[in-house]
Amino acid sequence: MRLLSTRRRHPLMRALFLALALFAMGALYTAVAPSSSSNADGGQSTQVEEGKALYQVGCSSCHGLQGEGTSQGPTLIGVGSAAVDFQMATGRMPATAPGAQIPTKPNRYTEAEIAAIGAYIDSLGTGITIPEQGQYSMSRPQRNAFPEGTAGDAEYNAAVEEYERVVARGGELFRTNCSACHNFEGKGGALPEGKYAPSLVGVSGKHIWEAMRTGPQQMPVFSQEVITDDDARAIIAYLNELHSRPNGGLDLGGLGPVSEGFWAWVLGIGGAVAFAVWITAKGVRAK
Amino acid sequence: MSEHDTHEKSRNVIDDRHPVADPGLEPHQPRLTDIDEHAANRAERQVVLAFALVPVLAIIFVVCYFAVPKTWEVNFGPLHANALHVILGTTLGGAILLIGIGAIHWARTLMGDHEISEERHPAQSSDEARAEALEIVEKVIDESAVSRRKLIIRSLLGGVGIVAVPAVVLLADLGEWPTAARRAETIERTIWAPELKPGTNEVAKYRYIVNDITFKRIKASDLRIGQLVNAEPENLQELHGTEFNQEKAKAALVVVRMDPNSIRVPDSRKDWQVGGILAYSKICTHVGCPISLWEQQTHHLLCPCHQSTFDLGDSGVVVFGPAARSLPQLPIAVDDEGYLYATSDFTVPVGPSFFERDSTKDFRKGDN
Numbered sequence: 001m002r003l004l005s006t007r008r009r010h011p012l013m014r015a016l017f018l019a020l021a022l023f024a025m026g027a028l029y030t031a032v033a034p035s036s037s038s039n040a041d042g043g044q045s046t047q048v049e050e051g052k053a054l055y056q057v058g059c060s061s062c063h064g065l066q067g068e069g070t071s072q073g074p075t076l077i078g079v080g081s082a083a084v085d086f087q088m089a090t091g092r093m094p095a096t097a098p099g100a101q102i103p104t105k106p107n108r109y110t111e112a113e114i115a116a117i118g119a120y121i122d123s124l125g126t127g128i129t130i131p132e133q134g135q136y137s138m139s140r141p142q143r144n145a146f147p148e149g150t151a152g153d154a155e156y157n158a159a160v161e162e163y164e165r166v167v168a169r170g171g172e173l174f175r176t177n178c179s180a181c182h183n184f185e186g187k188g189g190a191l192p193e194g195k196y197a198p199s200l201v202g203v204s205g206k207h208i209w210e211a212m213r214t215g216p217q218q219m220p221v222f223s224q225e226v227i228t229d230d231d232a233r234a235i236i237a238y239l240n241e242l243h244s245r246p247n248g249g250l251d252l253g254g255l256g257p258v259s260e261g262f263w264a265w266v267l268g269i270g271g272a273v274a275f276a277v278w279i280t281a282k283g284v285r286a287k
Numbered sequence: 288m289s290e291h292d293t294h295e296k297s298r299n300v301i302d303d304r305h306p307v308a309d310p311g312l313e314p315h316q317p318r319l320t321d322i323d324e325h326a327a328n329r330a331e332r333q334v335v336l337a338f339a340l341v342p343v344l345a346i347i348f349v350v351c352y353f354a355v356p357k358t359w360e361v362n363f364g365p366l367h368a369n370a371l372h373v374i375l376g377t378t379l380g381g382a383i384l385l386i387g388i389g390a391i392h393w394a395r396t397l398m399g400d401h402e403i404s405e406e407r408h409p410a411q412s413s414d415e416a417r418a419e420a421l422e423i424v425e426k427v428i429d430e431s432a433v434s435r436r437k438l439i440i441r442s443l444l445g446g447v448g449i450v451a452v453p454a455v456v457l458l459a460d461l462g463e464w465p466t467a468a469r470r471a472e473t474i475e476r477t478i479w480a481p482e483l484k485p486g487t488n489e490v491a492k493y494r495y496i497v498n499d500i501t502f503k504r505i506k507a508s509d510l511r512i513g514q515l516v517n518a519e520p521e522n523l524q525e526l527h528g529t530e531f532n533q534e535k536a537k538a539a540l541v542v543v544r545m546d547p548n549s550i551r552v553p554d555s556r557k558d559w560q561v562g563g564i565l566a567y568s569k570i571c572t573h574v575g576c577p578i579s580l581w582e583q584q585t586h587h588l589l590c591p592c593h594q595s596t597f598d599l600g601d602s603g604v605v606v607f608g609p610a611a612r613s614l615p616q617l618p619i620a621v622d623d624e625g626y627l628y629a630t631s632d633f634t635v636p637v638g639p640s641f642f643e644r645d646s647t648k649d650f651r652k653g654d655n
Binding site: 161169172173176177180181189191192195217218219220221222223225226227228231246250251279280282283286 | 292295316318319360361365366367368369381391394395498499500501503505506509511512513514515516517521526543578579580582584585587589591594596607
């Protein structure tokens with residue numbers, strides 16, 4: 001302080017105080033002004049603009065210039081960004097051709113582009129928005145997340161028990177609500193007239209959540225109020241557990257008696273016939 | 288030798304019974320192993336190799352049984368399995384297969400291969416033996432006094448016949464006699480039926496519709512168009528054990544919400560739905576499989592067992608498959624807070640047909 005007081009008449013002091021005052025003013029402004037929301041607003045509106053531009057190139061020929069729908073595709077007003085994320089990130093949309101069912105294919109859009117189109121669709125009408133990770137994701141407790149020693153062991157064991165209880169409940173919910181179409185192993189199944197329920201193996205929890213909430217194609221809606229996020233998390237955790245475990249050998253598509261019977265017929269009876277032919281064949285003769 | 292000759296002759300005769308001459312056995316041709324010592328030795332080595340691999344596989348089996356941890360997994364293409372199971376299966380299965388392969392190879396290459404034919408003989412006994420047997424039967428009948436004292440055999444047959452009655456009576460344990468009154472409180476009723484005030488026909492308590500598994504009540508405003516809920520009556524929770532399972536199986540429900548403009552609601556069922564929310568039995572009317580495979584765009588509910596298809600946008604009529612009757616619809620309403628409840632039981636019995644079922648009240652396509 002002595003340094004400052006003795007040099008207070010130094011010509012540079014004026015400049016220093018000016019700089020300090022400006023800094024203090026700026027700091028005060030950033031603390032008080034609603035800068036963050038105004039920034040985000042600006043970002044969002046450019047995101048919506050970007051999304052609209054992408055939408056008009058990639059989607060509008062079937063869903064209409066304003067998302068109002070045409071004879072080729074349904075209206076997108078009020079479907080929400082979760083539907084956009086599900087349809088585009090799994091490669092179902094944009095569809096290459098109309099058909100009984102739109103299949104998945106490699107997705108050619110970046111995450112940011114899909115988010116932009118989602119923001120544009122959200123701006124047309126309120127719908128289901130993309131979920132937070134906590135809404136669909138849940139993982140098995142890890143031992144190293146708990147303290148060392150017997151107290152930590154007990155905590156860890158209790159957490160595992162709770163997790164397994166949730167997974168078992170997810171299994172019950174899955175078998176009641178989902179297995180009619182997606183099969184008890186989540187391997188998918190056939191629907192009338194060339195349609196099908198897709199396999200759930202390797203489908204991300206986020207996409208399963210989005211499909212439940214938005215009801216893509218023939219799939220019924222399972223709304224958040226009826227199948228809560230807790231229920232959805234349990235179902236997804238059950239599927240992850242189910243698909244990470246050994247399935248006991250070649251599962252033959254996990255489709256039940258049809259594929260099992262087919263392979264028993266072809267390999268089992270076919271093999272038995274081949275052996276019978278070998279046993280009774282005369283073989284090479286000397287003459 | 289002479290017998291053989293006559294037989295050879297008879298074979299070559301063409302008559303009505305044998306329109307094609309029997310060519311007989313073809314002459315024996317020696318195998319490579321019969322004439323070539325090297326080939327025979329090679330075949331022997333192959334057989335011995337197959338047999339020698341058996342103990343090797345058996346030892347691998349035993350060692351792996353103890354040495355391979357149960358947690359090891361195999362991930363090879365579509366094979367995603369417990370390693371121990373794969374090793375035990377392939378070693379033991381391979382050992383048994385090698386025993387068979389060795390034995391058959393041995394028989395085919397080294398054992399004698401002369402074909403032998405053996406003549407069949409008539410199955411009928413000689414006339415003398417048959418006459419003797421008949422004599423014995425007649426003698427037994429005569430000595431048992433049956434031909435003179437007929438009452439004995441009649442009382443015996445009567446007694447044996449009556450013994451069947453206790454066995455038939457035991458069939459009563461299969462279930463209760465399906466009288467009309469008994470049917471009305473079992474297979475023709477579900478726990479959706481409202482609780483009545485004792486001694487009256489006034490409703491004391493309606494049955495709320497709850498989500499299966501979570502038993503949460505369902506708010507009409509929480510259902511979106513295209514939504515399906517697998518539901519049960521709230522009072523199901525009061526039951527336990529066998530009764531719980533039986534009533535759950537009968538009361539199971541699918542609740543769906545459709546755009547009211549895209550469905551046909553007959554005048555008689557105007558009050559059965561809430562703004563396009565309709566409730567149907569989940570039990571197929573064909574053989575009773577639970578069905579919730581619903582296409583939200585076509586409104587078709589498909590049974591996975593035999594492909595019966597019901598149109599939930601048209602009072603559950605059958606549009607495809609072997610089911611003969613429409614899916615029973617449950618009349619529903621909302622309370623002051625917006626929760627869904629059943630205003631009565633199903634108006635027809637749910638599930639597959641039974642002998643005494645009255646099918647006149649079932650909904651038919653075009654009914655109003």
